[in-house]
Every structure is written in structure tokens, then in C-alpha cells.
Amino acid sequence: MHLFLRRLRTLKGKVLVVISITSAVSLATHIGVKQAFPLTYRGDMKLLVEPITTEAKTVQIETISSVPESVPSQDYSHVDYATQIEVLQSPLLLAPILEEIRTQYPTFSLEEFKKGLTIQRLHREQQQVSSPTKIIDVRFQGKDPEQVQFILDKTAKGYIEYGIQAQKANLAKKMQFVDTQLPRLQKRVDMLRSRRQELQERYNLNAPNVQQSPQFPAIARENDELQQQLKIANQTFEQVLTLREQLQLEAAQNNGSWQIISPPKIPRDATGNLIPAPNPSTVMMFGGIVLGLSLGAGTTVLLERR
Numbered sequence: 001m002h003l004f005l006r007r008l009r010t011l012k013g014k015v016l017v018v019i020s021i022t023s024a025v026s027l028a029t030h031i032g033v034k035q036a037f038p039l040t041y042r043g044d045m046k047l048l049v050e051p052i053t054t055e056a057k058t059v060q061i062e063t064i065s066s067v068p069e070s071v072p073s074q075d076y077s078h079v080d081y082a083t084q085i086e087v088l089q090s091p092l093l094l095a096p097i098l099e100e101i102r103t104q105y106p107t108f109s110l111e112e113f114k115k116g117l118t119i120q121r122l123h124r125e126q127q128q129v130s131s132p133t134k135i136i137d138v139r140f141q142g143k144d145p146e147q148v149q150f151i152l153d154k155t156a157k158g159y160i161e162y163g164i165q166a167q168k169a170n171l172a173k174k175m176q177f178v179d180t181q182l183p184r185l186q187k188r189v190d191m192l193r194s195r196r197q198e199l200q201e202r203y204n205l206n207a208p209n210v211q212q213s214p215q216f217p218a219i220a221r222e223n224d225e226l227q228q229q230l231k232i233a234n235q236t237f238e239q240v241l242t243l244r245e246q247l248q249l250e251a252a253q254n255n256g257s258w259q260i261i262s263p264p265k266i267p268r269d270a271t272g273n274l275i276p277a278p279n280p281s282t283v284m285m286f287g288g289i290v291l292g293l294s295l296g297a298g299t300t301v302l303l304e305r306r
Helices: 002-036 055-065 081-088 091-101 110-116 145-203 217-253 281-305
Strands: 041-048 117-126 129-142 259-265
Touching (some): 081 117, 091 145, 110 117, 145 217, 145 259
Antiparallel strands (some): 117 129
16 A cells, blocks of 8 residues: 555656646747737738620620721730739839828838738639639738728728729720721721722622623622622621720729629637637647657656666
């Protein structure tokens, strides 16, 4: 019995050593991790930066450039997402947003803004194939959740205002291009109509007996070709006029094509509490506990050998 009690006291001593060392190391690790990796919060929003379907206007613009004597069209309908993201992160665009943020947080700097801001294009995974979407994901991460939310709200407002101005500029370029092409298209219609009229008058093609005569197959074929070209030229001219009216209507409406499809927010758990952003602290804390246990066990072994 005496031997059992002595072994029990020894075991208690070892356990206390392990617990003490583990607690000390864990506490030190906890303090160090909190200082090195303070708790942060990350909010995000999602922007749709172009209409879901733009094919109709793209086809109309491309139709113009397919007409002889017209200037090749520039690509006004598709967004260069890599360039767009660079613009959204540029000091030129962030500066006016920063001024809005400083109304609430006067010492907030551009460096802090850029450091916490992350912008990327979302991709959709389908059948193990990643395809890009027309959605841009905007995130901001910081220590103060109220500040994070405020910054995201102001960023959303600034980006939508930029989207309106960008669309205005894009519409102006489209209008300028269409306006330069309309006279060329009209000139082509007039030219084809004149050539066909001249051909008909020269060979009296409107007379029924001439149209049925087998002596003029080449002339009749040329007349048919001119008629078809004139029809296409007239259709193209009318399509471009319609496109111009659509562009004028869009410009008058003054609505940006950019939309916030997911408003700025910080994620919350089922009980409504804010969820901190992931960081290395959890892994490091676990490592501290393991290290403490190892040191405690090692210390008891050394004490036994003394």
C-alpha cells in the first residue's frame, strides 16, 4: 500500500509538471499568436460589370465592319477583365473613395486601403472545367468589422459611379463609330442604286421582252447581283440607324450596366455573430499545445533520471 501511494504521488507530480509546462507554453503561444496574427474580419460584394447578353449589339457593330469601304470596328462590347481589375485597384479610382472613407476614419491611408482590398474575377466550375463569369468579387479585410463594412459600402458606391461614367464613355465611342460609318453606308447604297439604274436604262431591262431574251444572260446576272447587293446595303444601313437610336436611348436613360448582385457584407454564423477571417492562429495554437505536452513529458523523463 505504501508503495502504491508513493507511485501515485510520483504520478501526480509528473502530471503537474506536464500540465504546468503545457499551460505555460500554450499561454506564451497564445500571446505571441495574438500579437502576430490579430483577429481580422473580411467582407465582400459581387459586381456584374456587363450585361449578361451583349450579342445583339456585338453583331450589329461587326456587321458594319463587314461592309466594303467601312472602317474596321473596335471591340466596344466585351470587357477586358484583367485591365478592368487593374483600374479598380488603381490610386486614380481609389482616391475619391478614400476621401469618402476619411469622413469617418480620418487617418485611414491609401496603403491600408490597397493592402486590405482584393479583387478577382469569379469562375464557374462545370464538369471539372473552369469558365470565367461576368462577375467581379471585391473583398476587404481589416481588424475593425464596423470599419470593414463602412469601407465596403463606400467602395460599392464608388465603383457603381465609376461604372456609370465608364458606360457613358463607351456609349460615346460607339456613337462616334456609328456616326462615322453612316455616311459611308449611305454612299454605298447610293452608288449601288445608281449603278443598277444605269444598267437598266442602258439595256432597257425593265421591258418584259428584254428580260426574257436569252441574248442578255450576263447583263441580267449583273443586274440581279446589283439588286442583291443593294438589298443587303439597305438592310445594313437600316440596322445601323436602329443601333444608333438604341445607343441614344441608353445614353438618355443614364443607367450604368454595373450592378451589385451581392451587397457588401461580413459573413455571420447561425446565431448572427460575425465570423472572423481565417488565419494561421488556430494551427499555431494547436502546435503550441503539442509543444507544451512534449516539453512536459521530456522534463518528467529528465527528472526521473536525475
